[in-house]
Amino acid sequence: MPSILDAVSSHTPRLTAALVGTPNCGKSTIFNALTGMRQKVGNFPGVTVEPKSGEVHIDKTTTRLFDLPGMYSLTPKTPDEALSVTVLHGEHDALPKPDAVVFVMEGTNLEKSLFLYAQFAALNIPTVVAVTMIDGIKASGGVFDDIAMEQALGVPIVGIVGHKGIGLEELREHIALRGFSRPEAAENQIPVSEGIEAQYQWARALAGEVARMPELDSLTTKLDAVFLHPVAGPVVFLAVMLLFFQSIFAWATPVMDAIEAGFGSLQNLVDAVLPAGVAQDLLSRGVIAGVGAVVVFLPQILILTLFITLLEDFGYLARAAFMVDRVMGVFGLQGRSFIPLLSSFACAIPGIMSARIIASEKDRLTTILITPLMTCSARLPVYVLLITAFVPPTMLGGFLSLQGLVLMGLYFLGGLSGLLVAKVFKVTMFQGTKLPFLMELPPYRFPTWRSVFLTLFHRTKQFLTSAGTTILTLSIILWALGEFPKHQAPPEASPIQAASLQLEHSALGTIGKTLEPVFAPIGFDWKVTIGVLGSFAAREVFVSVMGQVYSVDVSESDENLRTVLRSAISLPTALSILVFYVYALQCMSTIAVMKRETGSWKYPVLAFGYTLLMAYGASLLVFHGARSLWG
Template sequence: MSTADAGTTAAGALLRLGLVGSPNSGKTTLFNALTGMRARVGNYPGVTVERREGRCTVEGREIVVIDLPGAYSLDPISPDEEIVSRVLDGELDAAPDALMMVADACSLERSLLVLGQLLAREVPSCLVVTMLDELHARGGRLDLERLEAALGVPVFGVVGHRGIGMAAVREALTQPERWSHPPIPPPLPPLERAAWADSVAAAVIERRPAHHALTEKIDSVVLHPVAGTLLFAAVMVTFFQLIFAWATPAMDAIDAGVGMAAVATRTALPAGLLTDFLADGLIAGVGSVVIFLPQIVLLFTLLALLEDIGYMARAAFLVDRVMGRIGLEGRSFVALLSSYACAVPGIMATRTIPSPRNRLVTILVAPLMTCSARLPVYALLIGAFVPARNVWGPFGLQGLVLLGLYLMGAIAALCVAALLKRTVLRGQSLPFYMELPSYRLPPFRLLVAQVSERAGAFLRRAGTIILAVSIVLWCLLTFPRSEPPASASAPEAARSALENSFAGRAGVAIEPLIAPLGFDWKIGVGLLASLAAREVIVATLAQIYAASDEETSLRAAIRADVDPDTGAPVFTPGTVAALLVFFVFALQCMSTLAIMRRETGTWRWPAFAFGYLLVLAWTASFAAQRLVSALV
């Protein structure tokens, strides 16, 4: 660890290399260039919220590259920065044997302050200056040799995303023990460190880069009081419109494919328990969730684009005042917007929020943002029960209902956040500051890699959790097998078999609790199953209805379902409204609860979130049921 014993490390031994630097310095791009592994590259300061490791081998020497979150200082105030100093102290893992410091050539000045702190730790270090191409394009000039002399450590200039200069960096990694080190480490007190940084900057910056002309131009529109606000609204509306409009053809194709697969299974195999299991359990269950892959891919693509281009930070800047009223900050907005894809990455994105209280509040309300797992439920119910008629121009009633559900979640999130900040989590806020990065077009390859990583995670979930739930559910819905009365017709027999199954009994057992909401035992089974993940209710209903009638689609089946005693439809407008509203609020997602536990370090907060959201869901659902029943 210290320079004294570094020389004893044999070449060929495993080297742990820490990548450190201020946010947005091109660290993650460098990480990718070194390891070939695809990590997330973001333009929103501090997007590297997870500690990521990758491996590479240089001339037989194996190197573990640790990509650390961006930090403005080693005196941590955010959880992100705390990770950096804890890793450097060797508290989280073995401390890195060597540090590769990263600085953006265009803003070397501000990076020098944290570089001073890093050099003072006296670990073998080198500096990689990134984005030299942008520096030159903006007419700036740096003397890297002088920088090397001034810092006392090896300095390399690279253009990370094109691999220029990477050969020298790689070669240096074979022998970090031989790296030069500063004769006297830079001073630590802030004012003296700043003076040191200023003197280094004066010596090495030959010509300052001009302003990023494009960024200035774009910002004069994007951040303009009128144009910027309109654009912000337009971006948000387009965002949702694209997700629904563009995904439809692909979704229809998948739907048709799943239907064909089920039919093919039934024709290829003899009728029996196994065939039922494959067609109703496996294919219907998993297929009903995989159908949302196109929307999820689009959602993640748009979010990653907005973030990598640099718009997210601007959006956070525009709405910071509003968030400030609630007691939160612009960065909470970005975390909440990410939660539209999924609360899990949204909750992880809160690590860039310095204030622990604000962070906790953001985590607690993130599940209220309408995540992509709710889409299957909304799409099913709206598609089945809301008439597709145009209301105003291109906007249809179905879209408006959907928008309304999204808004309901968002407004509830803001209200709950304001309430929490004024009660349970009252307290002084930490300083707010946020960097606005230059606009950049993210490399296409990396965008694809990011999106496929997320889409892969979704499919794995469909392939594991949802597959497992589908199998268990099919068993619970099928066993114990009961003999229906001989006089019963086929649908009646199927119904009675279902009701007597394990799942049916559980649904019947909770019926008194959900009856006020207008839900019958079948919806109850769906709700119980959806505690694992929201979209599972669709797979569950698909199985329940396929078990009683395999000819019709789920949409048609729930529309046609009637109460056997009264003959009234099960899904009345009031019930549909109540069910939709229930899903707006309830926290039915094991992954979210698990990530909350991980991020808050206790089960207390996930339990609190689950409890308050369940109460909210039941109450709002009850109100919606009454209101809609009275109106329609």
């Protein structure tokens, strides 16, 4: 065996290491355990996809660790795999070639990991192998022979039990002491370039030698008998979906109310402390109101992230994809598209990013293009405001709320339209050869709470920084457009009337009136037009603009705004606005992420264009239809 301090110089204070392994091998758990809170959500300009990175500090050494997406071989079939392979070859534009690799192997399916290792060994990068879930081997009466494996692979081996933390300390020591070796020591034994069949035969023989285990995990067999049962399976699926939507609406509300109240009192505090004037106005109505309107969605986003993370870590999402594949097939998509589309109900951004798991480029692009039609949480405040203002709180049959039904209808309208649009894309621009549907069903596993917590922590951090900065800037710009040029109100006007006149004569008011003719056919006056235009920065801006325009309190829960809206806007206009928001892609962050993930402006422009056309067309229909029905 070569020295433990192999080619990597021990004087190098910083080292770049990459985590490599097959999908579902337990890599993320190890990544979270090693880096903890010191993760960075990478954002490299010009790069289509980026891996997570973090720092490992051990005994005064610092190691930058990249969590490369899982892969099955070094011949990539998905954008995810292509990224990993490019980085390992040192051909990535923004990421360095790793100095060392922590190769994670799935203890309960060693042959697949060993097959990947056979191809990986050809790169001859200093490596340490971490074998996860060795408790799974031992629990079922198996044996794990790490010494034999070390000899066969030519690199050090560490056995890990992720959820119990066993082996992690040893792995940290290897990283700190730079205890990596190049696989060349065993190169005569490893079939690095002899074709898939020979590599698999080697992997199977070696897996049989170093670990003995039963063929299948019995818990997975038992659970699948229920979750994939022809009758019970769909019932469980519907129950999970119901719980999913219930969690967005019901559980998040109390926390959201508390956040709104908090920002409200902050506004009052600023108004009380600062003297009236531009500074007070900017801070209170520009910064606090604008940022508050966004931060209020944090509970929803966290609950949804929690839900999706749990389902994914547990292994249920793959089962759901299996069950809906047939339905997705009708619309030209495949089961894998279900996962990004489900995430898009929280926010299109994680949805677009998770489309990376789709191997077929055409299916991936189609999925990305329809994510904006899935109703994200930013539309919710707009829906809630208009529905509570215009739909009576009638209970149908004593238990079905009419308002709730209308809300569900809007979600359904968006989802169904999205699938139909997918079909159109698939028979027009994305027709022809497609990559068949193929997916692994991983064994069920109980998520580690630490890992789930860290996912939530980093999601919060990301949301508050990235979304917060964009929204902050836009809030200030919107505020300034509404405040200038200054209009001198007549002395007899009340403060509220003065504010209203100011808005009408401001730059924002002028823009709204200039564009009014464009939106008049769908029933929008200049005031609604301003709200809709402001929404192109972020949809939730509509609510605060309506508040400003109608000179009442900005809060959507304010009874005043609803009453005012009911008299100021006609029912056909209200319906027209709702339908417009179902379709229109009014989110700059979504456009930016679409550009990044597809590597071209073509797709975001297409998505923006087709959704705008649909929004305008549908609003036109609804507005005139409603007007002829109710006058």
